[in-house]
Amino acid sequence: MKYLILIYGNPASRKIWEGFSDDQRAEGFRYYAALTEELAASGELIVSEALADPSLTTRVSVRDGTTLTSDGPFAEAKELLAGFFLLECESVERAVEVAARVPEAAFGLVEVRPILNLGGMEM
Amino acid sequence: MNTPTEIEDLLRELAPQVLGALVRRYRDFDTCEDAVQEALLAAALQWPAEGIPANPKRWLTTVASRRWIERWREEAARRRREQTAAALAPPQPEPVPAVDDTLTLLLLCCHPSLTQASQVALTLRAVGGLTTTEIARAFLVPEATVAQRISRAKQRIRASGTEFRMPSGTERSERIAAVLQVLYLIFNEGYTASSGPSLHRVELTSQAIRLTRQLRQRLPEDGEVAGLLALMLLTDARRPARTSPDGELVPLAEQDRNRWDAQAIAEGVALITQALASAPIGPYQLQAAIAAVHDEAARFEDTDWDQILGLYELLHTIAPGPMVTLNRIVAVAMVHGPRAGLRQLAAAEADPGLAGHHRLDAVRAHLLELADDQEAARAAYRLAARRTLSLAEQRYLESRAARLSPPTRA
Numbered sequence: 001m002k003y004l005i006l007i008y009g010n011p012a013s014r015k016i017w018e019g020f021s022d023d024q025r026a027e028g029f030r031y032y033a034a035l036t037e038e039l040a041a042s043g044e045l046i047v048s049e050a051l052a053d054p055s056l057t058t059r060v061s062v063r064d065g066t067t068l069t070s071d072g073p074f075a076e077a078k079e080l081l082a083g084f085f086l087l088e089c090e091s092v093e094r095a096v097e098v099a100a101r102v103p104e105a106a107f108g109l110v111e112v113r114p115i116l117n118l119g120g121m122e123m
Numbered sequence: 124m125n126t127p128t129e130i131e132d133l134l135r136e137l138a139p140q141v142l143g144a145l146v147r148r149y150r151d152f153d154t155c156e157d158a159v160q161e162a163l164l165a166a167a168l169q170w171p172a173e174g175i176p177a178n179p180k181r182w183l184t185t186v187a188s189r190r191w192i193e194r195w196r197e198e199a200a201r202r203r204r205e206q207t208a209a210a211l212a213p214p215q216p217e218p219v220p221a222v223d224d225t226l227t228l229l230l231l232c233c234h235p236s237l238t239q240a241s242q243v244a245l246t247l248r249a250v251g252g253l254t255t256t257e258i259a260r261a262f263l264v265p266e267a268t269v270a271q272r273i274s275r276a277k278q279r280i281r282a283s284g285t286e287f288r289m290p291s292g293t294e295r296s297e298r299i300a301a302v303l304q305v306l307y308l309i310f311n312e313g314y315t316a317s318s319g320p321s322l323h324r325v326e327l328t329s330q331a332i333r334l335t336r337q338l339r340q341r342l343p344e345d346g347e348v349a350g351l352l353a354l355m356l357l358t359d360a361r362r363p364a365r366t367s368p369d370g371e372l373v374p375l376a377e378q379d380r381n382r383w384d385a386q387a388i389a390e391g392v393a394l395i396t397q398a399l400a401s402a403p404i405g406p407y408q409l410q411a412a413i414a415a416v417h418d419e420a421a422r423f424e425d426t427d428w429d430q431i432l433g434l435y436e437l438l439h440t441i442a443p444g445p446m447v448t449l450n451r452i453v454a455v456a457m458v459h460g461p462r463a464g465l466r467q468l469a470a471a472e473a474d475p476g477l478a479g480h481h482r483l484d485a486v487r488a489h490l491l492e493l494a495d496d497q498e499a500a501r502a503a504y505r506l507a508a509r510r511t512l513s514l515a516e517q518r519y520l521e522s523r524a525a526r527l528s529p530p531t532r533a
Binding site: 046 | 237238239240241244263264265268271272275276278279315316324372482512513514515516517519
């Protein structure tokens with residue numbers, strides 16, 4: 001089963017990160033690198049990425065065949081996607097176990113979403 | 124001249140034999156497996172143009188051995204041990220040991236230190252002779268993911284210090300059980316894929332059947348191996364009828380049984396009959412027996428539900444599980460009526476493995492429909508459609524709900 005672990009950021013979590021010393025940030029990066037490495041070693045990792053700052057977002061809309069773009073920041077959203085892991089693991093329990101180890105889980109900013117598959121059981 | 128399919132079949136057949144011979148000679152599974160992959164690729168390029176060599180197994184073993192030596196020398200040079208590397212003479216291509224290592228290889232690939240995804244990938248490559256690209260296409264994951272899974276799995280096996288030999292006693296039977304589980308998983312990946320755009324996935328069922336046949340040749344007395352092979356054949360026999368031309372799921376009750384594969388059914392029935400008569404009973408045999416009862420009914424109305432219920436009772440006793448519970452309830456409903464089934468379903472909901480599971484809602488919807496409670500059936504189908512993780516099932520469940528929509532008032 002494939003699961004997407006979504007990691008969000010909000011003003012509070014960003015403030016904490018900004019308040020970190022260089023050492024604390026380096027420690028944070030090491031923690032993420034070790035988690036990613038462990039998931040690669042177990043064969044569960046498909047891809048994981050961190051997203052650039054939300055202010056670099058471009059919104060795209062198409063009206064009458066014309067592509068319109070508008071640049072962030074967009075004030076209305078408090079919680080914004082900051083990164084994700086796409087995993088293939090044996091159960092949702094296992095995906096939750098991994099999600100719980102993402103530091104942002106301490107702030108309730110981590111979600112597990114199952115991926116729809118193309119197959120189907122005979123009914 | 125040989126067709127590409129003939130060559131491909133031959134290469135997949137020889138892959139585990141060549142790998143076994145190499146591991147016996149050089150011991151190190153990791154590098155041997157890479158060397159055999161390279162030899163298989165070389166053959167896939169050369170044989171279509173030059174023809175299959177007189178002794179294809181020896182050809183592959185020789186090429187793989189050369190690759191192994193090259194890699195060993197590179198590695199040795201890296202470690203500044205050129206002198207030893209230069210002293211190493213290329214091995215004689217003969218004798219290729221006359222032992223069959225397929226079973227030992229299967230056990231190694233399904234090593235308990237590996238996750239299931241890694242066991243599957245390694246089994247398909249090292250024993251199945253599939254390339255990384257083919258495995259990635261079949262499982263709808265990036266090729267790099269599969270490549271990494273395989274190389275990490277081999278590192279893990281090496282780190283575990285496992286030797287290339289047949290384990291004995293309880294360990295042996297536990298490890299064989301793990302192999303059966305991996306083969307069944309490969310089969311299901313392919314089987315649950317609908318037709319059409321998922322052609323690569325469908326190939327997984329034939330690979331799973333082929334590998335299980337190989338396993339049965341090595342363990343002809345094992346009732347569960349026979350049971351698994353029978354289960355695969357009896358299930359796969361229905362594949363031509365289980366999806367409509369546009370890829371929609373067709374339920375068992377509505378399948379055109381003329382399109383079932385009669386030859387596969389005959390083989391499956393013979394296998395399971397023999398296994399049940401001669402070996403200790405097990406979960407794969409029981410599931411195969413249930414599949415056989417379904418397959419032997421000329422029409423859905425002719426299904427022997429009493430017998431199916433009896434088999435599910437037995438399965439529930441020896442290998443209970445949420446899906447067994449649900450399927451047993453369907454059989455109860457077919458024998459004792461939908462209301463009896465619905466009562467048991469209400470009790471089954473307490474099982475944490477079933478609470479909130481879309482299959483439970485789908486079964487409830489089906490039984491409510493049989494009990495002619497259209498309103499509640501529709502709601503249950505919709506709930507199941509929201510909860511399933513399969514697009515094909517979602518479409519099916521939504522169409523069942525729509526079928527029950529109340530007639531609009533004039």
